[in-house]
Amino acid sequence: MIVVTDPIELKKIVLEWKLSNQSIGFCPTMGTLHAGHMDLVKTSKSQVSKTIVSIFINPTQFNDPKDFEAYPKNTETDLKLCEENGVDLVFLPSVEVMYPKSTTPIQMSIPSLQSTLCGRTRPGHFEGVLQVVSKLFHLTDPNIAFFGLKDYQQFRVVSALVTELNFPIQIVGVPTKREADGLAMSSRNVRLSPKDRETASLIPRMFQLAKKTLHGGEKNILIWKEILTDFLLTGSNVKIDYLEIVDPITLQPLSQLSGELLLATAVFVGDVRLIDNEILVSP
Ligand code: AMP
Numbered sequence: 001m002i003v004v005t006d007p008i009e010l011k012k013i014v015l016e017w018k019l020s021n022q023s024i025g026f027c028p029t030m031g032t033l034h035a036g037h038m039d040l041v042k043t044s045k046s047q048v049s050k051t052i053v054s055i056f057i058n059p060t061q062f063n064d065p066k067d068f069e070a071y072p073k074n075t076e077t078d079l080k081l082c083e084e085n086g087v088d089l090v091f092l093p094s095v096e097v098m099y100p101k102s103t104t105p106i107q108m109s110i111p112s113l114q115s116t117l118c119g120r121t122r123p124g125h126f127e128g129v130l131q132v133v134s135k136l137f138h139l140t141d142p143n144i145a146f147f148g149l150k151d152y153q154q155f156r157v158v159s160a161l162v163t164e165l166n167f168p169i170q171i172v173g174v175p176t177k178r179e180a181d182g183l184a185m186s187s188r189n190v191r192l193s194p195k196d197r198e199t200a201s202l203i204p205r206m207f208q209l210a211k212k213t214l215h216g217g218e219k220n221i222l223i224w225k226e227i228l229t230d231f232l233l234t235g236s237n238v239k240i241d242y243l244e245i246v247d248p249i250t251l252q253p254l255s256q257l258s259g260e261l262l263l264a265t266a267v268f269v270g271d272v273r274l275i276d277n278e279i280l281v282s283p
Contacts, residue, residue: 026142032187036177061128
């Protein structure tokens, strides 16, 4: 496995691969890797000949500096996991390399997709995601890029980016990998105290309740939302950042329960912010 910190070195290797007709898959991450990230790698390896993983905690997508500081870092273990899973190249740039002091500030946004969910409660977050993903796409020049559906809004925003700006890259969404109790795997889970970890299982249970009540005939979106909110709030140390029911394509709020819908939530358990979502179909 090759580990590269220098973008020029990276571009040289990518060019060599391209010249020898190798297809490239790219999995951008912020590290503290787990089995969910490795599902992106596995999917990539089944579809392309070379797989690149980037590990970069991107400061421009954190609207809260404290959250950025607290973000876990585990480079050594990450590299080991990548090697064990057959990653061909890990790109490990520093903040200075990605954002040199001489940089002219740039701002990108897709307003209609950013007005809800994390885009609403984390102002500036998707501007940062679009910026770093664009840079990483140019540096890694992949045929296919893999994104987890756990971060469904990110998947939609990046899909729109490549469509609208004609990036010659296919975006593939990978299903959410979960712990035994259903909690979505996340690098942030390591920050939960044992008690808060227990409380966090309310999130997958809330999705079970959502399915049960939807199939049980609940038709009123406001009542449904209240049932789900009340359920989450039975946990101590829980604060709901948002719980929204939106159209899976436009991400705009729905006013009634019919057809396909995205139920998405962000919940603080203690000071750890956890997100999850599922596409459900109202019968
Ligand atoms: P992160 O390191 O949290 O920025 O995530 C990097 C990529 O891994 C993103 O595309 C995430 O959506 C994806 N990812 C994170 N957690 C999971 C999971 N539990 N299952 C599948 N993909 C995931």
